[in-house]
Amino acid sequence: MKFLKIFLLSFLLVSCNKKETDKTLIVGTAADNPPYEFIQDGEIVGIDIDIIKAISERLNKKVIIKNFDFNGLLAALVSENIDVAVAELSITPERAEYISFSDHYATARFAIIYRTGDNIKNSKDLENKIVGVQLGSVLEKKAQDLSQTMNIKVHSLANHLMLVEELKARVIDAIISEEFQGKKLKENNSNLESSPLEEFSSNFAIGMSKNSGLISEVNEAIDSLKKDGTINKIMKKWLGQ
Known part of the structure; x- marks a missing residue:
């Protein structure tokens, strides 16, 4: 009888925990990428954060946001420490081997960030330069590809x-980043400039584990948010366009 009571109590606890888990969406992000995700007045905000909150509303789930270094996000997904990842996450074949992607919710172009007065306007001007990129990002791969045909470190x-601080301190000569991120950094740093990098573009999506049961629900929510204009409103809110 005592064993039965313990078993039933354990079952109830597991059931309660599962119900609570079903009501929450644990989101991983890397909050150093304005205007997509960054910390403002102690809170993580931005385009991606508003989009994932809108998705969670459609799924009737409460959002819990966890902040990571960008290169730790995929590991958190694979180990299922988080349910989804949003952080300017580009769809690539290499990543698709380890994680699942939602349908894309935004298409991004990229830019070069450099110091005011430096003669850097396009990728050709990166010859003999030290170029900063975020570890584990799609732009790290793009920069490495450029270094195969150009003298780029x-x-x-x-x-x-941290890359921005190293650019200002002249440790590096330029940063490759997302276009609107470049514009935001220019707004916040009067000694920096930003120029479009026309040859690069990427689709942003939400990352999930291979075992995730959320993929179809998330895709339905993204489709709904596109059709009713919510995603466009979020973009205009943060980009002013």
Whole structure:
């Protein structure tokens, strides 16, 4: 009888925990990428955060946001420590071997960030330069590809804001980043400039584990948010366009 009571109690606890888990969406992000995800007044905010909150509303789930270094996000997904990842996450064949992607919710172009007065306007001007990129990002791979045909030294760091400080300190000569991120950094740093990198573009999506049961629900939510204009409103809110 005592064993039966313990078993039933354990079953109830597991059931309660499962119900609570079903009501929450644990989101991993890397909050050093304004305007997509960054910390403002102690809170993680931005385009990606508003989009995932809108998705969670459609799924009737409460959002719990966890902050990681960007290069730790995929490991968190694979180990299922988080349910989804949002952090300017580009769809690539290499990543698709380890994680699942939602349908894309945004298409991004990229830019070169450099110091005011430096003669850097396009990828050709990166010859003989030290180029900073975020560790584990799709742009790290793009920069490495450029270095195969040009004399470029690729400098990778986990934190994007650390790259900005190294650019200002002349440790590196330029940063390759997402276009609107470049514009935001220019707004916040009067000694920096940003120029479009026309040859690069990417689709952003939400990352999930291979075992995730959320993929179809998340895709339905993204489709709904596109059709009703919610995603466009979020973009306009943060980009002013």
